[in-house]
Amino acid sequence: MADTTNDQNQRDNIETEFDLLPDSELTEKHWKILEAAVRVFSEKGFGASRTSEVAKEAGVSEGTIFNYFKTKKDLLVGLLIPLVTRFFRPLILSSLERILSTRKERSIEEVLHDVTLDRVQLIQKNLPLIKTVAAEAAFHPELIDPLREQVAPKVIETMSRYFQAEIDNGTFRDIDPKLLFRTFASMVGGYILTRNVLPAEYEDADEEAELKQMVDIFLNGVKKQ
Amino acid sequence: MADTTNDQNQRDNIETEFDLLPDSELTEKHWKILEAAVRVFSEKGFGASRTSEVAKEAGVSEGTIFNYFKTKKDLLVGLLIPLVTRFFRPLILSSLERILSTRKERSIEEVLHDVTLDRVQLIQKNLPLIKTVAAEAAFHPELIDPLREQVAPKVIETMSRYFQAEIDNGTFRDIDPKLLFRTFASMVGGYILTRNVLPAEYEDADEEAELKQMVDIFLNGVKKQ
Amino acid sequence: MADTTNDQNQRDNIETEFDLLPDSELTEKHWKILEAAVRVFSEKGFGASRTSEVAKEAGVSEGTIFNYFKTKKDLLVGLLIPLVTRFFRPLILSSLERILSTRKERSIEEVLHDVTLDRVQLIQKNLPLIKTVAAEAAFHPELIDPLREQVAPKVIETMSRYFQAEIDNGTFRDIDPKLLFRTFASMVGGYILTRNVLPAEYEDADEEAELKQMVDIFLNGVKKQ
Amino acid sequence: MADTTNDQNQRDNIETEFDLLPDSELTEKHWKILEAAVRVFSEKGFGASRTSEVAKEAGVSEGTIFNYFKTKKDLLVGLLIPLVTRFFRPLILSSLERILSTRKERSIEEVLHDVTLDRVQLIQKNLPLIKTVAAEAAFHPELIDPLREQVAPKVIETMSRYFQAEIDNGTFRDIDPKLLFRTFASMVGGYILTRNVLPAEYEDADEEAELKQMVDIFLNGVKKQ
DNA sequence: TATGAATGAGGCTTCATTCAT
DNA sequence: CATGAATGAAGCCTCATTCAT
Known part of the structure; x- marks a missing residue:
């Protein structure tokens, strides 16, 4: 989706994969949570976002988030x-x-x-x-x-x-x-x-x-x- | 109202009184609350601010805030x-x-x-x-x-x-x-x-x-x- | 108003004026507050009624109520x-x-x-x-x-x-x-x-x-x- | 459910178990809260009852009540x-x-x-x-x-x-x-x-x-x- | 005596975080 | 490791009551 605009006719595609795809260093679930956090936070702002919604968006339970990030703020820092x-x-x-x-x-x-x-x-x-x-x-x-x-x-x-x-x-x-x-x-x-x-x-x-x-x-x- | 002093002659500092000084249309307390809100909100952000702190900063009781603004959000809109x-x-x-x-x-x-x-x-x-x-x-x-x-x-x-x-x-x-x-x-x-x-x-x-x-x-x- | 039904053809009109008309013993304001209290309380119940609404209904200020009744409960008892x-x-x-x-x-x-x-x-x-x-x-x-x-x-x-x-x-x-x-x-x-x-x-x-x-x-x- | 015991033979006490015992459809905690609500509400009335007291009476934390009933009024309706x-x-x-x-x-x-x-x-x-x-x-x-x-x-x-x-x-x-x-x-x-x-x-x-x-x-x- | 702005205790409700399963 | 029910601290807001004018 984010890649559909990658038909850039410029010289060469300078960095194209800056959307949040899995990194080798992080588990898949870790990434799903981060992606969900970006989606939710960017819609409502950090303060107005709920960890419950991040969890739902990420398809994990609320508790799981806290297995990866000690606090909600850590999720933001992450x-x-x-x-x-x-x-x-x-x-x-x-x-x-x-x-x-x-x-x-x-x-x-x-x-x-x-x-x-x-x-x-x-x-x-x-x-x-x-x-x-x-x-x-x-x-x-x-x-x-x-x-x-x-x-x-x-x-x-x-x-x-x-x-x-x-x-x-x-x-x-x-x-x-x-x-x-x-x-x-x-x-x-x-x-x-x-x-x-x-x-x-x-x-x-x-x-x-x-x-x-x-x-x-x-x-x-x-x-x- | 704030413009009545705009008889400033030339290039020297045009408008200088745009900080939150009392307006004639609003009561003094109304303004003290708004000023306090700006101070607190701008320090911590709206979501992380507490109406209790706005009250303390304004020198009024917390309940008084809600005599002037129905909700905390109204305070922001205000x-x-x-x-x-x-x-x-x-x-x-x-x-x-x-x-x-x-x-x-x-x-x-x-x-x-x-x-x-x-x-x-x-x-x-x-x-x-x-x-x-x-x-x-x-x-x-x-x-x-x-x-x-x-x-x-x-x-x-x-x-x-x-x-x-x-x-x-x-x-x-x-x-x-x-x-x-x-x-x-x-x-x-x-x-x-x-x-x-x-x-x-x-x-x-x-x-x-x-x-x-x-x-x-x-x-x-x-x-x- | 309440008296319009007093065309009772029965034997004799047994008590007809039991609605809340001023009593000789109470001031007019006293009665207006009581009447307003009945109206408001009977609509919302005592607990869900607000003294502010009783005041508005009675056409007096909220403070005045407490000149006549020490507490809200006293109003009910009254x-x-x-x-x-x-x-x-x-x-x-x-x-x-x-x-x-x-x-x-x-x-x-x-x-x-x-x-x-x-x-x-x-x-x-x-x-x-x-x-x-x-x-x-x-x-x-x-x-x-x-x-x-x-x-x-x-x-x-x-x-x-x-x-x-x-x-x-x-x-x-x-x-x-x-x-x-x-x-x-x-x-x-x-x-x-x-x-x-x-x-x-x-x-x-x-x-x-x-x-x-x-x-x-x-x-x-x-x-x- | 409550009717399964209705195999009572004759005129002797028909239905006796209509008090608030656990139903199969509701969790035990759900029922404990409901029972506590009845007890507290029936003592003080709905308006004068405090969710904190219902919680204490039910042996759960106050927050738990709101996991089962969105608002205090919902508890009444429940x-x-x-x-x-x-x-x-x-x-x-x-x-x-x-x-x-x-x-x-x-x-x-x-x-x-x-x-x-x-x-x-x-x-x-x-x-x-x-x-x-x-x-x-x-x-x-x-x-x-x-x-x-x-x-x-x-x-x-x-x-x-x-x-x-x-x-x-x-x-x-x-x-x-x-x-x-x-x-x-x-x-x-x-x-x-x-x-x-x-x-x-x-x-x-x-x-x-x-x-x-x-x-x-x-x-x-x-x-x- | 009438007013109504101010009060502040306390209520309902939210939500990040924990923990037993 | 995943879950989600339970927690409880803390926030927003209400409203009876007071008191200076």
């Missing part, structure tokens, strides 16, 4: 593992590394556009999970400490180096590269957010074309001259 | 009134109207920068309230229906007309003005979000200077040539 | 005063005395029939009050202690003497007169109860004719031969 | 099931059918007397349950809708047919058989009621003898001649 493992790790390793690696052969427009489209699709696919964690993290920041302390700095640094290189070779104007990334990421994040918050206003949009234009605005705003 | 009344109404009426009205005399850079700085400060000041409503709205979209249906279209339309005018007179490139606004708003919103989510990364930044640069990137990216 | 004063006192004094007093001139059928019809109408008129007190008395028997200890014995004794006289003069069979009264009263009480509990079954009945037949059954069952 | 199942169903099926079936062999006095004594004992045994439901039904008539709509008509019809037969064969006078039953039932019901409401007056009575006399009064009042 969702972060796949989020980090499968979502952000590739974010750094695969895609971003590829940016630099293909930099020589491809135009910056192409690279940024590919990355943008890829990230947007990845986020969209994992939106329920992200929504759940984000909403709860707003009040329990420690939930995303691993992200903030380990993942974010790497992403920021990687992208900053990339932008710095463009500044150094005279392509970009001389602006703090961290601010550049912040601006770029905000644009993309805001695009996804508004798409989901204001569906009526934007539902008939051609996503790919719009993203291209956004990247275009960014690049024009950033390029020298 | 927060939207000030959000709309004091936050979004001025957003449309004051600032945005001012954009068009001062367009002739001031450069577009000046105008957008003023608006940006003003909006950021306004949001920052009301961040607890916004955070609370936003987190809950993620799972109960009907909470922000009034915003989505009444406020958002007006803002989008006002800003789009403004951008359209720039396109018409050849200043901006020919891009869907709604997408322009979406991009602009995303940048600003993302700026605030990252400032609060990744404080360590960005805490030493000069906010005003950074915002100026962001507006600059946007304008450069959008301007013809 | 209802018994009129019940006794206006309902049972006449029951004994007027009607029953009249039974004996007119015994000489009228047939026993006539007397019993008059009394029965009169009692039924009186009870029907005060049914809300009676229902309220009865339901609560089921769980707080002390509520009707005054009735049980003072009123009931008198009624029983008066009626028993009356029946005993019939036995003595050979009209009635030799049955314990207390049992006679118990049987007679049960018939009448049951008639009213079933009329109100099973309305569908009995609503098209001719009340007066039926009561006449019931008295008839009783008399035939009791008369010698 | 009491009607045994009331109907075990009390009124036999009322119709066993005893009343028996009236007609033994009519040929036994005198009408014998039959009516047996039925009366049996019903009185049955009611006495279930008095707490009946009292509870009756008191609440006074203000929530829908509680006894099943009784009013299904049970009562059958009882009325069965008894009426029986009385009609007596009229047809010339034993009884020509009186509406429904009124006959109403009168008869009122007498019996009133007997029980006064026994419980005015205990002091009637506590030394020989119940069986009194009931015999009451039936006698009724039969004499109803018989031709």
Whole structure:
């Protein structure tokens, strides 16, 4: 189901399996519970979700959940593992590394556009999970400490180096590269957010074309001259 | 009511009183409860907040809360009134109207920068309230229906007309003005979000200077040539 | 209103004003509260009634109720005063005395029939009050202690003497007169109860004719031969 | 189920086990809660009873009650099931059918007397349950809708047919058989009621003898001649 | 005396968690 | 390991009662 959109005609399918399929490290039941938790939490929010419903959704008894997760909160924290493992790790390793690696052969427009489209699709696919964690993290920041302390700095640094290189070779104007990334990421994040918050206003949009234009605005705003 | 002081002459801090000060229409106790609710909800989230704590924070008995709000949920909904009344109404009426009205005399850079700085400060000041409503709205979209249906279209339309005018007179490139606004708003919103989510990364930044640069990137990216 | 049925063509109108009209001993507000209490209690029962609703119904503030009745329970007890004063006192004094007093001139059928019809109408008129007190008395028997200890014995004794006289003069069979009264009263009480509990079954009945037949059954069952 | 022991041979106490003993259809805990509810409700009334006390009385935790009954009101409604199942169903099926079936062999006095004594004992045994439901039904008539709509008509019809037969064969006078039953039932019901409401007056009575006399009064009042 | 806002004890109900089977 | 009945702490909410005005 989530894979039906994998007919991406892009260069190569960059990470395609970020939905919650069984991992080798976890038992099948473990995964069924996690999947059910994402479904339920993302519908009602963590606080308004009931372990009984997660159990029903997962097709196990309520007691079984507590054989795998000591508390309900642990179930929420448990969702972060796949989020980090499968979502952000590739974010750094695969895609971003590829940016630099293909930099020589491809135009910056192409690279940024590919990355943008890829990230947007990845986020969209994992939106329920992200929504759940984000909403709860707003009040329990420690939930995303691993992200903030380990993942974010790497992403920021990687992208900053990339932008710095463009500044150094005279392509970009001389602006703090961290601010550049912040601006770029905000644009993309805001695009996804508004798409989901204001569906009526934007539902008939051609996503790919719009993203291209956004990247275009960014690049024009950033390029020298 | 809150607008009666809007006879502020110029560019200096536009609207400063959007925090939750007593309104003439509501009793003092009514307001003390709402303020306490914002404080508590924004700390722990709606679901994890206890009416007993809101009561203690407001300095009233728990029962008194329910003399003013039939249910705990009503207390949450009650927060939207000030959000709309004091936050979004001025957003449309004051600032945005001012954009068009001062367009002739001031450069577009000046105008957008003023608006940006003003909006950021306004949001920052009301961040607890916004955070609370936003987190809950993620799972109960009907909470922000009034915003989505009444406020958002007006803002989008006002800003789009403004951008359209720039396109018409050849200043901006020919891009869907709604997408322009979406991009602009995303940048600003993302700026605030990252400032609060990744404080360590960005805490030493000069906010005003950074915002100026962001507006600059946007304008450069959008301007013809 | 309650008096519109006072076109009773019977011998003479035996007590007609037992509804809750102001008494000389109580202030008007006092009475308005009592009347409202009867209305509300008889609709929802004592436990499910709210003093706030009694206040609204009485057209006074909630606090005022507690100027007249120390507690809500006192309000219930307060209802018994009129019940006794206006309902049972006449029951004994007027009607029953009249039974004996007119015994000489009228047939026993006539007397019993008059009394029965009169009692039924009186009870029907005060049914809300009676229902309220009865339901609560089921769980707080002390509520009707005054009735049980003072009123009931008198009624029983008066009626028993009356029946005993019939036995003595050979009209009635030799049955314990207390049992006679118990049987007679049960018939009448049951008639009213079933009329109100099973309305569908009995609503098209001719009340007066039926009561006449019931008295008839009783008399035939009791008369010698 | 409760009827399986109805192989009682003759006139001796028909149905004796109508108290709240475990049914095969309900779990033991379910029954313990119901029994406790009857005990507590019949002591204090539904409104003044506390679920905490029902729990203590039943020997379960308060939460357990709500695993079996969604609300406190459901607990009250739940009491009607045994009331109907075990009390009124036999009322119709066993005893009343028996009236007609033994009519040929036994005198009408014998039959009516047996039925009366049996019903009185049955009611006495279930008095707490009946009292509870009756008191609440006074203000929530829908509680006894099943009784009013299904049970009562059958009882009325069965008894009426029986009385009609007596009229047809010339034993009884020509009186509406429904009124006959109403009168008869009122007498019996009133007997029980006064026994419980005015205990002091009637506590030394020989119940069986009194009931015999009451039936006698009724039969004499109803018989031709 | 009348008011009605404020109180706060206590009720019903929920639900994460445990544990005997 | 799976189950699900039982638990009981704790939350939301009600409402009789008080008291300052």
